[in-house]
Amino acid sequence: MAEGWSRQRVAVIGAGAIGGAIAARLDAIGHEVVVTARGDNLAAIAADGLLLRGAFGTHTAQVEAVPALERRPDVAILATKATGAVAALEASREALADVPLLVVQNGLGGERAAARLLGHERVAGGIALMAANSMEPGTVTVTARGDTIVGGAEGARFAALLGQAIPTSETPSIEGAQWTKLLINMVNAIPAIVGRSVQDVIRDPGLRRVLVAAMRETARTGLASGVRFQPLQGLTPLLVRLVAWGPAALAAQVPLRIKDRLGDVPNLGSTQQSIRRGQPTEVDAINGAVVAAAAALGREAPVNAALVALVHEVERRGRFLQASAVRQLV
Ligand SMILES: NC(=O)C1=CN([C@@H]2O[C@H](COP(=O)(O)OP(=O)(O)OC[C@H]3O[C@@H](n4cnc5c(N)ncnc54)[C@H](OP(=O)(O)O)[C@@H]3O)[C@@H](O)[C@H]2O)C=CC1
Ligand SMILES: CC(C)(CO)C(=O)C(=O)O
Missing domain, CATH: 1.10.1040.10 (N-(1-d-carboxylethyl)-l-norvaline Dehydrogenase; domain 2)
Incomplete structure (x- = not known):
């Protein structure tokens, strides 16, 4: 890990294509990563780890995998599809009270919806410009590189965290x-x-x-x-x-x-x-x-x-x- 950075407990909620890639890269640089997942994907990650391949290199991340968070992390990243956000956040709601959260999602205003649901404003918006496939449980392939853009409340915190692991930049207008x-x-x-x-x-x-x-x-x-x-x-x-x-x-x-x-x-x-x-x-x-x-x-x-x-x-x-x-x- 680069000098000056402290190890953090990072929760990635929804370890699919994008969440899995981010979780694996954060693990690779030395953060303590816990992911939430479901079904075959949860079983595969718990048994064999999370395999990242492609444009961000190859790494098997031996991360903790759980159906929902039981312990408060230092920071959290939500990377479910927009359709899965409410159920995934509800399941980990208690552990997420007042925890800074980054919502990496396509569509508009995912971070505002999460802030309303959690009842606090420490929520940043994120946009993934990488392209990733996750068609086998526990496996993610990044097929094209791209920055992850962060902005809004807590944007600087997440730009600093993610910038250690993947190409990241900050935007002055997450809505734009x-x-x-x-x-x-x-x-x-x-x-x-x-x-x-x-x-x-x-x-x-x-x-x-x-x-x-x-x-x-x-x-x-x-x-x-x-x-x-x-x-x-x-x-x-x-x-x-x-x-x-x-x-x-x-x-x-x-x-x-x-x-x-x-x-x-x-x-x-x-x-x-x-x-x-x-x-x-x-x-x-x-x-x-x-x-x-x-x-x-x-x-x-x-x-x-x-x-x-x-x-x-x-x-x-x-x-x-x-x-x-x-x-x-x-
Ligand atoms: N894939 C890509 O290349 C890109 C995707 N994006 C955006 O990023 C966001 C994430 O997309 P992507 O990674 O592709 O989606 P995925 O479907 O691959 O990943 C979402 C993950 O969240 C899991 N999940 C859903 N609900 C829950 C829950 N309640 N508890 C725990 N885990 C849950 C899913 O599990 P399960 O498999 O069981 O449903 C899945 O593993 C989307 O908004 C997408 O539009 C942006 C840029 C590129
Ligand atoms: C631009 C593209 C298609 C990259 O895969 C994407 O954002 C997605 O798959 O949701």
């Missing part, structure tokens, strides 16, 4: 950064509907056309709501305006850049990983958040609304749809 990530996360729904990788979907001109339309709706809705989009991964506020109002061919450069950043290892996207595990997705917190923000302005976001409906159809049927179901939307 969450909106930029929401624009990037438009790449999640279509792979989850058609069962193909994010890169493969972006390569397909018909699917990319729908993706760009969903991005345009997100950019227009955010700008109309007065959001100050924060720059993330080269997606600057100017580029967000071009996505919203510029020619479609220019807007299409944004998903093409995301594809290049994701590299050659096929990335399923976190929404498709839920589908493949037979779990509910967080599409309502991603595309659904755009529909809700548009509705608050008295507007519609029809492409996002249609993508939400198609993802739910895949969840219900338990099988992917033909690409034509998406291509016909635009």
